[in-house]
Amino acid sequence: MHDDFGLHCLHAVSRMVPASCFAFYRVDPQLRARDFQLLRMDARTHRDYLDHYRDFDPLQPALCLDERRPVVPLRDAMARQADASRRIYQGFLARHGIRDVVEVIAHDQQRPVVGISLLRTGELAPFDAADLQRLDGLRSLLDLAVRQIPAYPTPDRAPLEGMTPREQEIALLLRGGLSNKDLARQLDLGLATVKTHLIHLFRKSGARSRTEYPL
CATH class of the missing domain: 1.10.10.10 (Winged helix-like DNA-binding domain superfamily/Winged helix DNA-binding domain)
Structure with a gap:
């Protein structure tokens, strides 16, 4: 069910808001992104991110939660990032030709459940206000849909x-x-x-x- 749900979400978002590539993930109880599904994303880019850069990502679920917004553009997330971490993450973006990113987080009873990353590379312009407004509308529907997903298991302490x-x-x-x-x-x-x-x-x-x- 999870695989089908993630792919349906990615294809629905891709039809509404253009991007070069997308990633769907679930959010575990430690607010870490897990169980990724990719659409048009180079596997090497994703592996480089997981191996070396995810801890410097200002759009991690825990940090998006701090933003208190369900749709967070990269520029806003980077604005509150420490200088050293920002430089490291900018190196990752430049290395893979990523111009802009926006994160959409769906919640169930104020608990983040799944997220979708939209990335633009090449000649695509950065996400604008109209893109963010459309994504916020999609996020409202996603909040309803994620209630059908079984809760991520809480680790045994x-x-x-x-x-x-x-x-x-x-x-x-x-x-x-x-x-x-x-x-x-x-x-x-x-x-x-x-x-x-x-x-x-x-x-x-x-x-x-x-x-x-x-x-």
Whole structure:
């Protein structure tokens, strides 16, 4: 059902608001984008984003929630971004020829459930006020539709018992698929310190490695 729903959403939005490519995703309980479906997007661009840039994206679901708006253009999101993060993300945009992005977040009882990213490259002009107005109208319909989607499963917190606060934080970030380097950057820790925390975390959970850790 999820696959069909995501594809229907992408095709409906693409008919209403032109863009070079689109991405549909679900929002997990940690407000991370998961289960992506792509329309006309280069897989290498998406992989580069996931591997190196997603933590610098000012349009992450958690940050869009801070905007308190369901339709957020890139220029507004970047305006409140730290200079260092903004420069890194601008490098990603330039590298892949992305001129503009707008994010549409659908909610169920004020909880973000799914999101759609619209990206413009090449000769397409940035999104204008009319585009944003059309997307807001589509978002209202999307809010109604997402009520039919089963809730994203809430992670079991039982395995977190007996862990230090830092280990609990790392355990939750692991569920988001972060690499060791991403963990170090997100937590402002050295890579060796992150590896030490992971060793303790795996020992307490009974796992011998990241691949055995219960996500």
